[in-house]
Amino acid sequence: MSTHAESIGLADGTAADGAVHEENYLSAKGIASWLTTVDHKRIGIMYLIAVLLSFFAGGVFALLIRTELLFPGQTIMTADQYNQAFTLHGAIMVFLFIIPSIPAALGNFFLPIMIGAKDVAFPRLNLASLYIWCIGAVFSLVAIISGSVDTGWTFYTPYSSRASGAVLWMAMGIFILGFSSILTGVNFVTTVHKMRAKGLHWSRLPLFVWGMYATAVIQVLATPVLAITLLLLLVEKTTGLGIFDPALGGDPVLFQHFFWFYSHPAVYIMILPGMAIVSEIIAAFSRRKPFGYTYIALSSVAIALLGFLVWGHHMFTAGMSEYAVMVFSGLTMLVAIPSGVKVFNWIATLYKGSITLTTPMLYALSFIALFSIGGLTGIFLGTLSVDIFLHDTYFVVAHFHYVMVGGTVIAFIGGLHYWWSKMTGKVYSERYAKVAWALIFVGFNVTFLSQFVLGSRGMARRYFDYLDHFHTLHGFSSIGSYILGLGFVVLFFVLLHSLVKGEKAGPNPWNLAGYEWLTTSPPDAHNFATEFVAERGPYDYHLLDENIDEAAAKA
Amino acid sequence: MESSSSKERSWFQHHFASPGQQLSAAKLGMWLFLAQEVLFFSGIFVAYGIYRTHHPEAFSIGSHLLDWKLGGLNTVVLLFSSLTAALAVRSSRIGDTRATSRYLLLTIICACIFLVVKYFEYSAKFSHGLLPGKFFDPHDAGDLPYHVRSFFGIYFVATGVHGLHVLIGIGYFIFLLVRNNQGRFSPAYNTPIDMGALYWHLVDLIWIYLFPLLYLID
Amino acid sequence: MAHEEVSVRNYVVVFSVLLVLTALTVAVYQVHLGAWNLVVAVIIATMKAALVVVVFMHMAHEARFNALVFLGSLLFAGIFLAYTLNDTERRMEVDEYHGALVDPETGDWAYGVAEQLSAIADRESGARTEEAREADLETLEGAAPAAGGAEELGADEERADDEEADAEEASDERDDKEE
Numbered sequence: 009m010s011t012h013a014e015s016i017g018l019a020d021g022t023a024a025d026g027a028v029h030e031e032n033y034l035s036a037k038g039i040a041s042w043l044t045t046v047d048h049k050r051i052g053i054m055y056l057i058a059v060l061l062s063f064f065a066g067g068v069f070a071l072l073i074r075t076e077l078l079f080p081g082q083t084i085m086t087a088d089q090y091n092q093a094f095t096l097h098g099a100i101m102v103f104l105f106i107i108p109s110i111p112a113a114l115g116n117f118f119l120p121i122m123i124g125a126k127d128v129a130f131p132r133l134n135l136a137s138l139y140i141w142c143i144g145a146v147f148s149l150v151a152i153i154s155g156s157v158d159t160g161w162t163f164y165t166p167y168s169s170r171a172s173g174a175v176l177w178m179a180m181g182i183f184i185l186g187f188s189s190i191l192t193g194v195n196f197v198t199t200v201h202k203m204r205a206k207g208l209h210w211s212r213l214p215l216f217v218w219g220m221y222a223t224a225v226i227q228v229l230a231t232p233v234l235a236i237t238l239l240l241l242l243v244e245k246t247t248g249l250g251i252f253d254p255a256l257g258g259d260p261v262l263f264q265h266f267f268w269f270y271s272h273p274a275v276y277i278m279i280l281p282g283m284a285i286v287s288e289i290i291a292a293f294s295r296r297k298p299f300g301y302t303y304i305a306l307s308s309v310a311i312a313l314l315g316f317l318v319w320g321h322h323m324f325t326a327g328m329s330e331y332a333v334m335v336f337s338g339l340t341m342l343v344a345i346p347s348g349v350k351v352f353n354w355i356a357t358l359y360k361g362s363i364t365l366t367t368p369m370l371y372a373l374s375f376i377a378l379f380s381i382g383g384l385t386g387i388f389l390g391t392l393s394v395d396i397f398l399h400d401t402y403f404v405v406a407h408f409h410y411v412m413v414g415g416t417v418i419a420f421i422g423g424l425h426y427w428w429s430k431m432t433g434k435v436y437s438e439r440y441a442k443v444a445w446a447l448i449f450v451g452f453n454v455t456f457l458s459q460f461v462l463g464s465r466g467m468a469r470r471y472f473d474y475l476d477h478f479h480t481l482h483g484f485s486s487i488g489s490y491i492l493g494l495g496f497v498v499l500f501f502v503l504l505h506s507l508v509k510g511e512k513a514g515p516n517p518w519n520l521a522g523y524e525w526l527t528t529s530p531p532d533a534h535n536f537a538t539e540f541v542a543e544r545g546p547y548d549y550h551l552l553d554e555n556i557d558e559a560a561a562k563a
Numbered sequence: 564m565e566s567s568s569s570k571e572r573s574w575f576q577h578h579f580a581s582p583g584q585q586l587s588a589a590k591l592g593m594w595l596f597l598a599q600e601v602l603f604f605s606g607i608f609v610a611y612g613i614y615r616t617h618h619p620e621a622f623s624i625g626s627h628l629l630d631w632k633l634g635g636l637n638t639v640v641l642l643f644s645s646l647t648a649a650l651a652v653r654s655s656r657i658g659d660t661r662a663t664s665r666y667l668l669l670t671i672i673c674a675c676i677f678l679v680v681k682y683f684e685y686s687a688k689f690s691h692g693l694l695p696g697k698f699f700d701p702h703d704a705g706d707l708p709y710h711v712r713s714f715f716g717i718y719f720v721a722t723g724v725h726g727l728h729v730l731i732g733i734g735y736f737i738f739l740l741v742r743n744n745q746g747r748f749s750p751a752y753n754t755p756i757d758m759g760a761l762y763w764h765l766v767d768l769i770w771i772y773l774f775p776l777l778y779l780i781d
Numbered sequence: 782m783a784h785e786e787v788s789v790r791n792y793v794v795v796f797s798v799l800l801v802l803t804a805l806t807v808a809v810y811q812v813h814l815g816a817w818n819l820v821v822a823v824i825i826a827t828m829k830a831a832l833v834v835v836v837f838m839h840m841a842h843e844a845r846f847n848a849l850v851f852l853g854s855l856l857f858a859g860i861f862l863a864y865t866l867n868d869t870e871r872r873m874e875v876d877e878y879h880g881a882l883v884d885p886e887t888g889d890w891a892y893g894v895a896e897q898l899s900a901i902a903d904r905e906s907g908a909r910t911e912e913a914r915e916a917d918l919e920t921l922e923g924a925a926p927a928a929g930g931a932e933e934l935g936a937d938e939e940r941a942d943d944e945e946a947d948a949e950e951a952s953d954e955r956d957d958k959e960e
Contacts (some may be wrong), residue, residue, distance in 0.1 A: 127578035129588040194595045201846065202588040203579075229857050232599045236606030240720065247696035249716040251610055256696070257709055262613060265865045266606060316857055320864065332868035587844065594847040598854030604832050605858035612862055613869050615819075631807065646796040649837040653786055764838045771829045774803075779810040781818035 013129075022443070032433070032530045046131035047533060051138055051194025051490040053431065058141065059113055062104035065152075067496065069097035074455075077482050080474055087472040091158035094470055099160030103182050104145060104528035106416055107274065110281030111227070112137070112192050114423050115220045117431060119196060121524045122214045124205025124540030127201030129198040140184055147181030150174075160470060162271070165263040169244050176245060183238040188230045188411035189277075193227025196220055207542035214522060214546040216305055217293070219284020222308035226273045226280075226315060234270035258363060261326050268319035270500040276315040279411055280308055282375065282419030283350055289372035289426055290354050290521045294361025300353040307346035314343050320389050325399045333392060339388030347383050351376060366518070367441040374449050378414025382407060385460070400470075403463025406456045414452060421448070421499065428506065429513030433530040436506035444502055447495030454488025521545075521552040574752045586754055593758045597765050600728075604769055607721045611776060614717060618710035626780035628693060630684065634778035637680050638770065639643030644673030645767040648686040648760040660743060663756070667740045670763065675734045681726055688715075695719040718777055723774060728766045735759050787836070795836045802829050 025235045033049045072093050076083045121130050128134050151157050157171040168175050200221045243249050250256030252263040289297040298304055320336030354376055385407040389395050464505055467478050516525040523546050527536050544551045579585040615622045651666035692700035699712040739759050806825045834840045840848050884891050
């Protein structure tokens with residue numbers, strides 16, 4: 009462990025003269041300078057704080073759920089409160105945290121830098137997106153405080169069309185949050201197309217940018233359908249429209265179609281950015297050009313487009329037509345192809361690379377393992393005959409947590425470590441960051457591996473109570489969640505300590521080839537002090553090493 | 564344009580490398596926004612498609628309760644406003660500020676006529692109890708099949724959301740008119756008018772489909 | 782500007798064509814085309830839309846990627862409609878037992894049916910006439926396609942009959958209890 013800390017310290021030391029440059033994007037002081045900023049980096053930081061707060065809130069609900077399930081019967085809350093707890097956990101984590109997490113926070117910060125632009129294409133729209141997010145969050149907060157949203161995060165009718173008025177607030181909040189996501193998407197697609205620096209053609213685009221681009225395409229094309237769905241739900245609730253509620257002559261399965269037309273692609277809004285970060289980290293700490301760069305890049309776009317064709321696999325037991333069920337089950341298998349392409353290319357990148365096990369790399373490697381489990385169990389669930397049995401059991405819960413937490417959250421934290429020094433100009437403690445990683449990795453697996461077993465034995469999801477013979481596994485799962493929670497607390501203090509007492513970071517502590525490492529840490533207000541021109545690819549380590557040799561020779 | 568003073572080029576945003584880049588970025592952004600609008604409305608069209616195939620007779624009866632002449636009038640009004648919006652873009656590109664103002668004003672007037680006609684249509688429906696959802700209470704239309712209310716539900720959501728877009732369009736065009744009168748636009752820079760017109764044509768496009776689908780069911 | 786401006790005259794011509802097409806769509810409405818009504822209406826509307834997009838919105842001179850974005854959005858809206866219709870229009874076409882009142886293997890009530898029947902009985906308890914009860918049963922069976930499917934298949938007629946008999950039996954039993 010100490011060797012890595014030393015190597016960072018060394019890099020920091022050699023780059024100390026580079027850090028003399030004091031003016032950076034954090035220089036302007038005062039609240040107003042933040043609230044009216046159009047700088048993508050500051051907006052990214054504000055988004056980061058916002059999503060981390062949401063993550064905390066969602067995490068508290070998660071721990072409440074697991075504590076309730078520690079013992080059979082009522083433990084700390086009533087069945088109604090339990091319904092609200094899992095609804096709010098889901099809604100907060102999905103809409104307030106995961107969807108904006110990587111794109112709006114890290115993407116906002118790094119996408120323009122990684123394409124050598126001064127800012128995103130529409131900086132004011134970017135700030136507007138943050139404010140829209142805040143308004144949506146306020147609506148959600150009202151729903152949380154009024155405390156009677158208990159439909160599950162999916163808002164299935166007729167639950168939602170008959171539930172209490174608080175559902176109106178939550179649906180309205182998510183409706184608004186959707187527009188924040190759409191604006192981010194419009195901004196990113198335009199930025200990638202129009203704002204690339206000289207010399208930065210598509211085949212030199214960092215893989216993180218490719219992933220963000222694919223994500224943005226989905227955000228633009230899918231999110232409006234969520235908006236209209238929730239709008240129809242709101243009208244249904246207020247006027248009894250009769251489109252979704254069977255008692256009024258509506259079709260509840262139609263709501264599921266509407267909902268999943270957005271929410272399945274939204275799953276890729278969540279996972280593609282995670283894959284994007286992992287592609288960067290794996291290449292960086294193997295010190296080589298990613299194996300099959302083109303395939304990794306294009307598989308992101310393929311996942312984005314295929315993701316629109318498979319939403320029905322959430323509805324196999326909802327009474328859909330058998331033709332639709334068969335078509336959806338078949339198409340679902342297709343998504344496995346680009347996902348598999350990615351996993352194999354990452355592994356091939358590791359092969360004969362010079363691997364450094366830094367904290368971000370540990371997270372990236374965890375991602376590959378956990379995402380593979382999450383993805384492969386997804387194949388089980390996409391298989392029609394298996395899904396009929398496993399539908400709405402803990403198997404499904406474990407599956408999507410392996411993808412969402414084991415995938416996206418792990419990648420998000422990995423990315424946070426990877427770019428921490430660039431964003432804040434401070435070094436974090438590798439040693440304690442690794443402790444946090446170990447706790448998170450172990451805690452996560454204990455929590456959710458046991459849920460695979462629970463589900464396959466017939467434990468249905470969203471149940472307040474369970475039979476005694478599930479007690480052991482539920483106990484494991486709850487204890488795992490406490491370990492996981494502890495891991496996040498340690499992580500929080502590691503990052504806090506770095507902010508307060510961390511050493512200054514050099515511009516390129518790991519000596520990496522990515523474009524974002526060419527600027528100072530933290531970056532200049534205009535990202536690069538001089539106009540950026542891409543003279544080599546972001547993974548051309550052979551060129552980077554040549555430059556270093558030349559510099560050493562000169563010295 | 565290179566010789567123009569810095570004040571005249573105040574529209575140029577410095578995170579772009581050139582005005583050309585700024586314009587093409589704005590255009591792509593706008594088309595992405597329009598794509599988003601198409602998918603937003605697609606939900607209404609899907610609901611329409613499913614309920615019409617399930618209940619063709621109810622939709623036919625519901626459609627006959629609407630006044631196609633008013634719908635047709637509104638179609639002509641909106642098509643004309645699309646023409647004036649296109650002409651506004653044209654005249655701003657060739658630097659005819661006065662003509663631009665005239666066309667913008669015409670577009671706003673047409674949009675207002677559209678909403679006034681819509682108001683009369685709505686109030687006629689309200690007075691006959693042809694309201695969405697649980698307020699549906701047709702007291703003098705005879706015995707209607709149950710799903711006529713689905714038709715009216717979709718009618719009100721579709722025209723309501725579309726009307727909201729018209730309202731937003733009016734607001735934006737008033738903003739454009741004020742800006743144009745201030746002399747902010749020139750052949751070198753008329754992007755906001757261009758974008759406003761693109762938005763307005765999309766609102767027109769939606770109505771081109773809504774008119775036959777709602778008013779003209781056999 | 783990179784291209785020549787379209788003349789005012791051309792815009793007016795396009796507008797006139799749009800008016801003609803609008804008149805045409807109303808004229809077609811007056812002729813009763815039945816199922817073709819929708820098809821013709823959508824074709825005419827699409828012609829109008831194409832004119833607006835290509836001329837008024839200058840798609841003809843637009844960057845090709847912008848056109849792709851817009852057409853792509855139409856494609857995805859089409860996928861949304863087609864896939865959803867593939868479900869709502871074709872439910873229960875393969876599995877004739879789907880929604881059946883009686884489990885065809887055991888002859889018992891299918892899951893949830895007995896509860897539904899007793900709910901109907903509770904709602905109108907006491908003052909129910911024989912006709913009303915039968916009407917209720919008919920609505921329930923009308924909702925279940927098993928009877929319809931059986932007619933087509935012929936061989937399953939017996940099963941449908943059994944179903945009816947069972948339903949009557951059950952309601953009789955409940956009546957006995959009520960008394």
